[in-house]
Amino acid sequence: MVSSLLRFPGDVFADFDELHRQLDRVLGTRNASSSIRAVQRGSFPAVNIGVTPEAVEIFAFAPGIDPSKLDVTVDKGLLTISGERSGYAAEAGAKVNVYASERSDGAFRRVVSLPEDANPDRVNATYRNGILRIQVQKREASRPRRIEVKDAR
């Protein structure tokens, strides 16, 4: 259960996230101990992060983007995902009524700070079904290793 990114522990409290966010907004108290690069929830694209013994995997939920217009860069331990989504929502006009316009469009940019042991030279990114998956390999030295015990005799 814990292994799945979509069943992140703390599901019970996920419902409170929106309430939490609203309270933050009303009371003006961002969590005092939050990361310096923390962003408000609800940013586009939404990001899930997981680790395996070999790599750090970042899943960005970015539907409807031409992969050639997606830009992934790693610089000084910061992974930046940027791009642009062209809005093909109909413009309201004389003959068009718009009832809902919830999807965001235009340029976006998100930054994720990578752990110390991530190797910026070995990054692999794929885009499928609207999900950008970025795999950053860990440095060889930090991977779990089995140490052989030699016979002293």
Added chain:
Amino acid sequence: MSNAQALTKRDSARGEAARRDQEIEAPALIPLVDISEDDSGITLIADLPGASRETLSLDVHGDTLTIEAPIALEESDELKAVYAEVRSGRYRRSFTLSRELDSSHIDATLKDGVLTLRLPKLEQAKPRRIEVRPA
């Protein structure tokens, strides 16, 4: 024998609990949509990242259109979550259709996690210009 019975009973109870655990998942995510209407019909665009054509279900039941899709990440088993903004395994959203829409001719395409639905209006519901003749 009574022992064995108790054992199977306990087993089935455990199985039930496990099933219940699976059912009590995070509530489905509500996908964001754009909806616009022109003379010939309504266009609905929904963001469904992680949904694929094989697993997406579009269901019209009576006058209710339901969009439902599981989210597939294809993560490996040894992946441990450290941070998650998307905490549900599926999308679900329903819309009530009005009578002038032709629910038997809905056209749907899914590309890069974006679903585009075209709901045409019935022929008789399309706007017509009524000519006023001189008396």
